[in-house]
Every structure is written in C-alpha cells, then in structure tokens.
Amino acid sequence: MATTDPSTTQIVLDLAGIFVFAISGALVAVRKGLDVFGVLVLAGTTGLGGGFLRDVLIGATPPAALQDWRYLMVPVLAGVLAFVYHPAIGRMERSVTVLDAFGLGLFCVTGSLKALDYGLGVAPAALMGMVTGIGGGMLRDLLAGRVPAVFRGELYATPALAGSIVVVALSHTDLSYWTIALIGGGFCTTWRLVAIWRHWQAPVPTGPASV
Amino acid sequence: MATTDPSTTQIVLDLAGIFVFAISGALVAVRKGLDVFGVLVLAGTTGLGGGFLRDVLIGATPPAALQDWRYLMVPVLAGVLAFVYHPAIGRMERSVTVLDAFGLGLFCVTGSLKALDYGLGVAPAALMGMVTGIGGGMLRDLLAGRVPAVFRGELYATPALAGSIVVVALSHTDLSYWTIALIGGGFCTTWRLVAIWRHWQAPVPTGPASV
Amino acid sequence: MATTDPSTTQIVLDLAGIFVFAISGALVAVRKGLDVFGVLVLAGTTGLGGGFLRDVLIGATPPAALQDWRYLMVPVLAGVLAFVYHPAIGRMERSVTVLDAFGLGLFCVTGSLKALDYGLGVAPAALMGMVTGIGGGMLRDLLAGRVPAVFRGELYATPALAGSIVVVALSHTDLSYWTIALIGGGFCTTWRLVAIWRHWQAPVPTGPASV
Numbered sequence: 001m002a003t004t005d006p007s008t009t010q011i012v013l014d015l016a017g018i019f020v021f022a023i024s025g026a027l028v029a030v031r032k033g034l035d036v037f038g039v040l041v042l043a044g045t046t047g048l049g050g051g052f053l054r055d056v057l058i059g060a061t062p063p064a065a066l067q068d069w070r071y072l073m074v075p076v077l078a079g080v081l082a083f084v085y086h087p088a089i090g091r092m093e094r095s096v097t098v099l100d101a102f103g104l105g106l107f108c109v110t111g112s113l114k115a116l117d118y119g120l121g122v123a124p125a126a127l128m129g130m131v132t133g134i135g136g137g138m139l140r141d142l143l144a145g146r147v148p149a150v151f152r153g154e155l156y157a158t159p160a161l162a163g164s165i166v167v168v169a170l171s172h173t174d175l176s177y178w179t180i181a182l183i184g185g186g187f188c189t190t191w192r193l194v195a196i197w198r199h200w201q202a203p204v205p206t207g208p209a210s211v
Numbered sequence: 212m213a214t215t216d217p218s219t220t221q222i223v224l225d226l227a228g229i230f231v232f233a234i235s236g237a238l239v240a241v242r243k244g245l246d247v248f249g250v251l252v253l254a255g256t257t258g259l260g261g262g263f264l265r266d267v268l269i270g271a272t273p274p275a276a277l278q279d280w281r282y283l284m285v286p287v288l289a290g291v292l293a294f295v296y297h298p299a300i301g302r303m304e305r306s307v308t309v310l311d312a313f314g315l316g317l318f319c320v321t322g323s324l325k326a327l328d329y330g331l332g333v334a335p336a337a338l339m340g341m342v343t344g345i346g347g348g349m350l351r352d353l354l355a356g357r358v359p360a361v362f363r364g365e366l367y368a369t370p371a372l373a374g375s376i377v378v379v380a381l382s383h384t385d386l387s388y389w390t391i392a393l394i395g396g397g398f399c400t401t402w403r404l405v406a407i408w409r410h411w412q413a414p415v416p417t418g419p420a421s422v
Numbered sequence: 423m424a425t426t427d428p429s430t431t432q433i434v435l436d437l438a439g440i441f442v443f444a445i446s447g448a449l450v451a452v453r454k455g456l457d458v459f460g461v462l463v464l465a466g467t468t469g470l471g472g473g474f475l476r477d478v479l480i481g482a483t484p485p486a487a488l489q490d491w492r493y494l495m496v497p498v499l500a501g502v503l504a505f506v507y508h509p510a511i512g513r514m515e516r517s518v519t520v521l522d523a524f525g526l527g528l529f530c531v532t533g534s535l536k537a538l539d540y541g542l543g544v545a546p547a548a549l550m551g552m553v554t555g556i557g558g559g560m561l562r563d564l565l566a567g568r569v570p571a572v573f574r575g576e577l578y579a580t581p582a583l584a585g586s587i588v589v590v591a592l593s594h595t596d597l598s599y600w601t602i603a604l605i606g607g608g609f610c611t612t613w614r615l616v617a618i619w620r621h622w623q624a625p626v627p628t629g630p631a632s633v
Contacts, residue, residue, distance in 0.1 A: 032358070034358075034363065035412070036416075037361065037413050038362030039416065041361075041362065042362075056268065057478065059484055061272075062270055062331060067332070069332060069335070072334050072338065086418065087418045120484060120488055121489070123495075138565070142353060142564060143349070144358065145567075146567065147456075147565070147566065150460075151456040201457070202459050204458070205452045205505055244626060245626070246623070248578075249572075249574070270481075273541075277542055278542070280545045298629045354560070356567075356568065
C-alpha cells in the first residue's frame with residue numbers, strides 16, 4: 001500500500017463519521033435529562049473519544065482533533081442540532097443506527113492504518129482500529145453512568161475488530177488506500193448492518209454465574 | 212504576552228487550586244463511605260485529574276504533578292484533613308464552593324496557557340483550559356459512581372470555557388502574564404460565583420425525550 | 423542497582439501477573455451477565471490497564487503491551503478460559519485471590535522500576551508502582567458500573583504502595599534487580615495475603631457524614 005494520504009475526501013468521510021457518532025452521544029445525553037453542556041460533552045466524547053484513546057495510546061499527541069478546528073466544530077454542531085431537534089432526530093433512530101454502522105466501518109479503517117503508520121505490529125494495530133471504532137461509545141456510556149452498550153449482547157465490537165483485521169491484512173498488499181478502505185470498512189459495516197437486521201447477538205456465558 | 216513564567220507565586224496559586232479541588236473530592240468520598248484510601252485517591256484525582264488529562268492529551272508527559280513532589284503532597288494533606296475533620300469541613304461547604312470557584316478560574320488560566328505553549332491552536336487551547344478546570348471533578352464523579360455533577364444543570368463548565376476563551380484571546384496581546392490571568396481567571400470566577408449566588412442553571416432540552 | 427533487565431524470566435512473571443488479573447476481570451464480567459466481548463474486554467482491561475495508565479502518564483507510548491503480541495494473547499486466553507469454565511474457576515475464587523496477591527506484588531515492582539527508568543522522582547515512581555498494581559482493577563470496576571472495590575475497605579492499595587516504596591528505596595542500593603524485586607514484591611504480597619487471611623480492613627471515616 002502507498003503511504004496514508006489524508007486527502008480532502010478522507011477528511012470529509014472522517015468528519016461525517018464523527019458527526020454520526022456525536023449525534024448518538026447527544027441523544028443519550030438528552031434522554032438522561034442532562035443540560036446543554038452535558039449534551040455537548042457527550043457529543044464530543046462519543047465523536048472524538050475513540051480517536052483520542054488511540055492517539056494517546058500510540059503516542060500521537062496531541063490528537064488530530066486538537067490540531068484542526070473542524071474536528072471540534074463537528075461535534076458542537078451535532079450537539080446543538082440534537083439539543084434543539086431531538087424529538088425529530090429520535091424518531092429517525094433507525095437511520096442514525098444505519099449511519100452509525102458506516103461510521104464504525106470508517107473508524108476501524110482510519111484507526112488501524114494510523115496505528116500501522118506509528119509502527120505498531122499487526123495485532124495491536126487491529127486492536128487500535130477496534131478501539132477507535134468503539135472507544136467513543138464506551139466513554140459516552142461511562143460518562144452517562146451506564147454499563148457500555150457494547151458489552152450487552154449487541155454485535156458491535158466484533159465487526160469492528162473483523163474489519164480492522166481485514167484492513168491490517170490488506171495493508172501488506174499492493175492495493176491502494178481506497179481499495180483497502182472499501183474492502184475492510186465495507187466488511188465491518190456490512191456485518192454490523194446484517195447483525196442489526198437479523199438481531200444477531202453476541203454469545204453470553206452459559207451455566208450458573210458462580211455467585 | 213511574554214513566555215509563561217512559573218514563578219513561585221504561580222506555583223503557590225496552583226497548589227492552592229489543587230488543595231481546594233482535593234478537599235471537594237475527599238468530601239465526596241467521605242459521604243460515599245469510602246475508606247481512607249478512597250478518600251486519598253478521590254482527593255488526588257479531583258485535584259490533579261484535570262491537569263493529567265490535559266498533559267496526556269497535549270503530549271506533555273510525564274505531567275508536572277509527577278515531576279514535583281509538592282503537587283503530590285497537597286492532595287494527600289487535603290485528603291487526611293478531610294478524613295479527620297470532615298464534619299467541620301462539611302459545615303463549611305459554602306466556603307469550599309466559593310474557594311472552588313477561585314480554583315476553577317485559576318485552572319482555566321494555567322490550562323489554556325500551557326496548551327498554547329505546546330503549540331495548540333486557539334480553539335483547542337481554550338478547550339484544554341476548560342478540561343483542566345472540570346476534568347478533575349468529572350473523574351471524581353466517575354470513580355464515585357455518579358453522573359458527573361457538571362452535566363446536571365449546575366453552571367460550572369460554561370464559566371470555565373468562557374474564562375479560557377478570554378485567556379486565549381488576550382494571549383495575543385501585549386498584556387503581561389498576570390494581567391491576562393487576572394482578567395481571564397477573574398471573568399471565570401466571577402461568572403461562577405454569580406451563578407451560585409443567583410442559582411443560575413444551564414438549559415436542559417425541552418420537549419419529549421423521544422424514548 | 424544495575425539497569426533493568428527484561429529477561430525471559432521477568433517477561434514470564436509479567437505475563438503470569440497479567441493472566442491472573444485478567445481472570446479476575448473476566449469473572450466480574452461473567453457475573454454481570456456481559457457477552458463474550460465484554461468478558462474479553464474486561465479481561466484485557468484488568469490485565470493490562472494498570473500498565474497502560476502508567477505508560478501513558480510517564481510518556482512511554484505506545485505501551486509495551488502494544489509492542490509485543492504475547493501481552494495481548496494472554497488476556498484473550500484468560501477471557502476465553504473464564505467464559506467457558508467460569509463455574510469451575512469461580513469455585514477456585516480463593517486460589518484466584520491468592521494468585522492475585524502475587525500479581526499485585528509483581529506489578530508494583532515492574533511499575534516502580536519502569537517509572538524510575540523514565541526519570542521520575544522517588545515519590546511519583548512509588549505512586550506509579552501503585553497505579554500499575556491497582557489501575558487495572560479500577561478500570562474493570564468502572565467499566566462494570568460499580569464503585570472500585572479498592573475503595574471499599576479491602577486492604578489492597580496500601581500493600582501496593584508500601585511495596586512500591588520499598589522497591590524505590592532499594593533501587594538506590596547495590597542490590598541486584600532480583601533481590602529488590604523479591605524484597606519489595608514479597609513485602610506487598612505478604613501484607614496483602616495477611617490482610618486477606620485476617621480480614622484486615624482499611625479505616626473508614628468516623629462521625630456523621632455531614633450530608
């Protein structure tokens with residue numbers, strides 16, 4: 001693969017992913033009855049938190065979102081929209097969930113490739129792709145005082161990890177950046193969409209919980 | 212503005228802010244019935260957490276508090292005092308809240324200026340000022356198992372952000388460090404004190420919470 | 423003391439500590455009814471979280487666990503084992519607790535020494551030793567939605583801090599790495615085991631909780 005090329009298209013896609021994640025964070029805050037600041041912080045945390053976690057862990061500080069004001073404006077915009085129009089956005093939840101699956105696919109691509117750029121091996125890089133995808137939602141749930149949704153049976157992290165593994169595997173081929181992104185991200189997004197559609201659940205432990 | 216000058220006065224102010232924040236963290240721990248270790252950790256987290264978050268995000272590691280033992284001793288002192296004298300300190304809660312407003316003003320000054328020193332742009336630097344001011348309290352509430360107070364209508368984060376914006380804006384002028392600190396920090400502290408006095412609340416979303 | 427020598431023996435001990443901690447994290451997840459992914463993440467967070475916190479704070483990024491695939495495989499193995507055999511492992515809880523005390527002793531040794539290697543002073547280095555020992559369990563409890571066990575009277579953090587202080591103090595002597603590890607880690611583990619055996623509790627605040 002050629003070197004990572006953060007072209008305009010990629011940044012637009014990145015911002016779109018952040019926007020969708022931020023909307024989901026803001027809706028959680030609205031439902032918890034948090035104030036306007038809580039809505040903005042949960043929007044920002046959900047949209048940017050996964051990338052922050054990845055950047056802090058791989059040593060890429062300050063994170064990209066602190067070096068480009070557009071990354072900060074997007075969650076603010078999402079938060080304000082959700083604060084004002086939450087009844088309408090809440091009714092579109094189905095659409096938000098579908099968009100969220102696209103954000104997930106996108107984040108596992110950018111997360112894995114950035115980790116590889118910083119010299120991580122293949123297993124840690126795939127893990128960082130997954131962290132980028134699911135980290136924001138986990139921080140959102142922590143701040144909102146609930147056990148992370150990603151732990152509660154919904155099939156969310158597995159597609160993120162699977163897509164990241166595909167991206168990392170393909171990064172050693174001659175395929176172009178966009179081909180890899182399309183295959184890896186598409187794999188993650190498709191799996192996630194099918195899981196939503198067919199109500200797939202992650203397995204839970206069987207047998208007595210042994211106190 | 213001339214370069215940041217961490218003079219003795221500034222360090223004393225910094226330690227005073229950490230002390231007040233640490234007292235508030237220790238009181239939360241006492242009320243939760245945590246043990247002496249929980250009291251010390253919540254004191255340390257509340258006093259130093261905002262600065263730790265900022266330093267990790269801007270890449271200023273190890274954080275200042277890990278390079279100067281006085282920064283570690285102050286929360287220990289606050290924790291021990293709160294552990295022993297909490298009934299008396301609890302009765303002075305009003306005074307603690309007022310002192311806390313001064314700590315908040317101070318932290319948004321030091322937080323914004325340090326972020327600018329590390330090359331962040333104006334919007335991220337103001338955000339880091341706010342994070343320095345509110346981060347410790349958010350970590351305290353996370354560890355104590357409650358939704359961060361800063362999300363629940365109390366007007367706390369807005370003054371911190373406003374003060375940080377003032378500091379960042381003035382940093383491009385010829386004003387001295389102390390003048391900027393006084394105007395920006397004073398703006399934050401005054402707003403916070405008036406908000407406490409007049410029971411100002413941050414707006415909450417209106418309309419049905421859309422499930 | 424001679425320079426830190428991460429020999430094979432040390433890595434094996436480190437992986438053993440991670441394994442024991444990961445088992446304790448996975449058991450918490452099983453009892454919370456989390457899905458297989460939640461079990462794996464809590465296993466990984468508990469096993470590796472303390473080291474991640476330390477490495478991010480002292481600026482040693484990416485953390486060792488992201489540079490060596492064995493560190494990632496161990497919690498996965500522990501998580502899968504706990505997922506499948508949790509009724510049996512749960513019955514061995516007493517043994518897990520004892521092994522956990524050995525893990526704690528080990529982590530306060532490696533944590534303090536790594537912090538010293540990165541130039542921290544004696545007080546922060548001892549603090550980082552404690553963070554390495556207790557950080558994983560604190561993150562586990564945060565993600566599982568409960569107040570960290572380490573705050574609730576069990577004598578866990580104090581032995582970790584005490585052992586770390588011993589390690590830091592001895593690091594200025596001529597003693598070999600292994601002697602220091604044995605004395606400091608042994609001190610921590612012994613204290614912890616006696617605390618379990620005698621049901622020692624950390625003191626809680628006395629008097630009214632002042633609202």
